[in-house]
Amino acid sequence: MINAIALLLGCQLIGEIIVRLVGLPVPGPVVGAALLCAGLLVRRRVSPTLDTTARTILSNLSLLFVPAAVGVVEHRELFLTHGFALVAALVVSTVMALAAAALAFRWVAGE
Amino acid sequence: MNEALPLWVYLSEEPLTWLTVTVIAYAIADRLAAAVGRHPAANPVVVSAVLVIGLLQVTGTPFRTYFEGAQFVHFMLGPATVALAVPLVQNRVLVRRSFKPILAALLAGSVTAVTCAILIGWALGLPSDVLASLAPKSVTTPIAMGIASALGGIPALTAVLVILTGIIGAIAVTPLMNVMGMKDMRARGFAAGVAAHGIGTARAFQVDPVAGAFAGVGMALNGALTALLVPLAFLLFSAF
Structure with a gap:
């Protein structure tokens, strides 16, 4: 667990x-992520602890977006003038x- | 009340309170989502945010105070992004074999997201700085904000539009793919990552591990492509 966290943080730090x-x-x-990917491809295996740690973090990925989602309310005034146009553009696009x-995926995959 | 007030003053300013509130709100939202069979409408990001926003309103707590606690959760987005390498490597054979469909889907999804957003926004009379803030909304926040500010957009508005796009995509992806008869988890996940970045990827991981791995690939590739595509689209658009 600690090794896996150190690895994730270390890769991020080197990335920065x-x-x-x-x-x-x-x-x-x-x-x-690219560095970790390259490293794991060279070693050709993912250790069980790294697997468990990554799985735990990624299965709760939604939690990590909560503070940013709460922050949306902070900027509600940005929607006062162009609210309808923005929401329409977001939903449709x-x-x-x-x-x-x-x-496109299905078409090229030939199914 | 006389004794409770100083305690509340302490608690409301204490980062621990708002960190705990964030985690508990998510625990409730996650349990609710599990109880309704991961129905897309019970999106854990939305439910948690609504709970937290309600509490902030009731207690009159400013967002800045809240974020002093919540930043520890927010910070984990970095290591989580690095962790996306793990499912990618574990599914490397499947990903390599899907190279051509991945490229096609990336191009189609990325171009559609950018051009649709600009065209609809333009048709509905959005000014150019708002259009520049809107164009990169399908990619992860730091990339999107960088693109927006380079094009004269408003980075704060982009940050909000990115989150809303993620939420819309995470809620829409399952019913839309079912209506389209899309059974291939690679295609479903990849589309979620391309159109709705990390929040779409979070949804994909809840549905299926292969969908999650492909969503992570889609999110990363679209981040790179959109950084090239949006300035190009803006050049073309302003030429007309």
């Missing part, structure tokens, strides 16, 4: 360092994007 040194336009954790991605 690389982003700052190279000036990459992506967030540090994304680079950290998100549903269309979901459908387009899934249809």
Whole structure:
């Protein structure tokens, strides 16, 4: 558990360092994920503790978005003027994007 | 009351209180979601946020005070993003075999999200700074805010639109895929990650591990593609 947490945090930290040194336009954790991915592919196995830790975190991923979702109320004034247009654009574009991605996947996968 | 008041003053300012409130609200929301068979409408992010917002309103607690406690949960988004590498590696054979459909779905989903959002927003009369804030809303918050500010958008508005997109996508994905007769968990998960970033990915992990792994791939790839695509779309759009 501790080893797995140290590994996750370590990858994130190295990711943040690389982003700052190279000036990459992506967030540090994304680079950290790429590093962990490369490392695990080289070692060709995922340790049981890393598997359990990742599984625990990812099965409760929703929890981590709660503070940001609560923060939406802070900016409700941004919706006073353009509320309808924004909500319409969000709902339609998100549903269309979901459908387009899934249809393209099925079409190319040839089912 | 005379004794309770100083205690409340202490508690309401204490990060521990709001951290505990966040975790308990989620525990309640998660139990509720489990009780209704993970029905998409009982989205744990929405239910938890509504519970917390209600408590903040009732107690008159400012968001800044709340976030001093909640930031510890918020911080975990970083290590969680790194942890997405684990299911990706575990499903590497399936992911590698799905290389072509992944590219097609990425392109279709990403282009549709950006162009639909800009066109609808433009047709409904949104000004250009709001359009710039809207265009990158399907990708994870730090990338989206970076794109928006580079194009003259309002990063705070983008942060809100990103969260709302994630919630809309997480709620819509299951009924939409069922209506479309989409049974392939790879396609369902990947679409959720492309269109609704981390919140869509969280939903995918609740439904199926393969869907979760593919959602993580979709989220990461769309972050990269949108960073290229949105400035391009804006160049084209302003040329007309």
